[in-house]
Structure formats: structure tokens, C-alpha cells
Amino acid sequence: LETPTVEAAASMENRIDVYSAPTLFVHTARRIQAGFAPTGAEIEAILRICRVVGGMPLAIELAAAWVRVLSCQEIAEEIEESLGLLATTQRDLSPRHRSMQAVFDHSWKLLSVEEQSVFARCSVFRGGFTREAAVEVAGASLPILADLVDKSLLRRNHQQRYEIHELALQYAADRLAEAHGVAQTCHRHLRFFSQFAEEAEPQLRIGRHVVQWLDRVEREHDNARAAIEWALNDGEFTLGMRIVGALWDFWMVRGYAREGQAQAERFLVRPEAAADNYRRARVLHTAGVLAFYQGRCESAHALLVDSIVCSRQLGTDGRLIFTWALMAKGHTLISIEKVDAAESTARDCLRLVHELLDAS
Secondary structure, three states: OOOOOHHHHHOOOOOHHHOHHHHHHHHHHHHHOOOOOOOOHHHHHHHHHHHHOOOOHHHHHHHHHHHHOOOHHHHHHHHHHOHHHOEOOOOOOOHHHOEHHHHHHHHHHOOOHHHHHHHHHHHHOOOOEOHHHHHHHHOOOHHHHHHHHHOOOOEEOOOOOEEOOHHHHHHHHHHHHHOOOHHHHHHHHHHHHHHHHHHHHHHHOOOOOHHHHHHHHHHOHHHHHHHHHHHHHOOOHHHHHHHHHHOHHHHHHOOOHHHHHHHHHHHHOOHHHHHOHHHHHHHHHHHHHHHHHOOOHHHHHHHHHHHHHHHHOOHHHHHHHHHHHHHHHHHHHHHOOOHHHHHHHHHHHHHHHHHHHHHO
């Protein structure tokens, strides 16, 4: 059923009756609790519920039945946490329609072993995924993807990306955990998106396709965030550093400077960061540049000096990041009114750029 987007909801002035999903929720709730008339925060919570369940009528009805004991905000929070709330004890429904768990259990049993495996692995994606990512991370063939779309467990959006319904994602994640496949699949996800970030990096600065690449990274931003979390908590630490070191241009241009710097600093405070001087130099550069774009010039200058020290220790292998950090440091020197030092730094950068061009 139709659910308003967050943007559309902001201008609705509480007219939720123009959309079929929240209308069904209200009608169902009124059968449970006479006089149910949501306003303000309750309406926002109803719309949140409808978005989480993707407008699925059965899920909306099961959720609305809980208004007898929970607020709409509490219902939304419970559904986001687990499928368990979406159940009923009504005997006039068939057993497989008494809960969303039962609905998905029924669909799961109809899948082949390979389809089950791919569907479960797709639960690690966030914000959708491409066919290429599905192949590399979930081991999905095109026929398997087509079968899962035909069975309504995946869908393709207008950008030709695959999406998984939020409730289906919860169910698939539970199946992946039961199969002890979380670590292996998240590792594949982390490796894939660290490679994607490094492929994107040079395209984000120069060439005819900068905007297209910025849009591509925007579409994968939630996947990058998920990969970073995995690297910090359970995965390969240096792969996360690779992502953070590569996305500074994207974070800067698309208005994520604060988030990007926070991500960089989460790595820098960890002792593991000292084990890879090259990656550390790049993450320091990311943190420094993004601090500068937030107007934190003194902090930026200190971070960039550390990046320069790290990259200098790498010799010729660190020349490029050394040049980037030196260039950024020059900007900070101007901002803190050290003009002579900034001019000297700019001359050093120009010399280094010529050396890099001569060597290429």
C-alpha cells in the first residue's frame, strides 16, 4: 500500500488519510480501540511503521492490533528490533497468516538451498545493492536474483539496484546467523566496498564523470557505513582504513564533513592504526581536510602535520599522500594567518607535483 516519503510527510499537515497504508493502520486500530485519533508524534510513528513494513497490508494490520497496549512510537521501535511483535492469536486466520514470521517461514521453505543461501547473505547490504555486489558478496547468479525478485523477496528500483524489504532483511539476517555465515559474508562485504571506495577515489576529483561517481558513492554510502562498522568491531581493521582514506573527497563535497571526520577519528584512536603507516597517513589526511572544511583550522593543521610525518617515513611510496597533506596544510596556514609559511608550503607542493608528473 502507498506510504508517503519522509519529505512528503513533512508537508501533509496530518492528512494521513490520503495514503492507503496509514489509512489501513488507523482503521484497524479503531477496531481495537474505539475513538483512536492520532495526532502529532503518533502520526509520525504510524508513518514510520508503514515505511518499516514497506506498506505490507498484513504487517500493518498486525502492528495496529498492538495499540491496545503500546503507543505507536513503541510499536515502531519494537518492529525495527524484531519480527516477533507482528503476530496475532486470532483463530480466524490461517496459521501462516498469524504472524510475519510464519509468512516468511512459508516463503523460505519454498526456496531452493541455493536461493536460501543467497537470500540470507543479502541481509548484510544496506541501502540496496548492485548486481556486481550481489555476485561478489552473496554469491548470487543472475537466475537466482531473478527468482528472488519473482518471489517478491527482492525488488529492483528505478536505478536498477536490488532492494530487500526491511522485514525480509530482518528474517534473512536471522537465517544467516543460524547458518553461522555472518562473519564470512560481512568480510566479503567489507572487502568489496573497500575496493569500490578506492576505485571511486580518483574519479571523484577529476574527469568528465565526477558527478556520476559522486552519485554512485552516495548510493553506496549506507553500505560503506556498514563496512566501516564491521571493520571496527569484527573485521579487518586496515580494510576499514582504506575506505576512510578514500572517501574524503565525497564526504567533503556532499556535506558529510562532520561524519567523515568522526569516522576517521574512530580509527585513529585505535592502537591498530599504528601498524600501517601508509593507511594511517591517509586517514590522518582525511581527518585533517574534513576538520579544515568545518573551520577547525588548528585541529586540521595538527592532523595534517601528523599525516606529513607518517607519509615522509614511507619514502617514495608516500609521495602522493605527502603532497596532498602538504597542500592541505598550506590552506590551514593561510586560515591561521601564517602567510609566509603558506607560501613556502605552496612552493614545495608545486615542486612535488612536478616531480610526480615527471615520474608518471
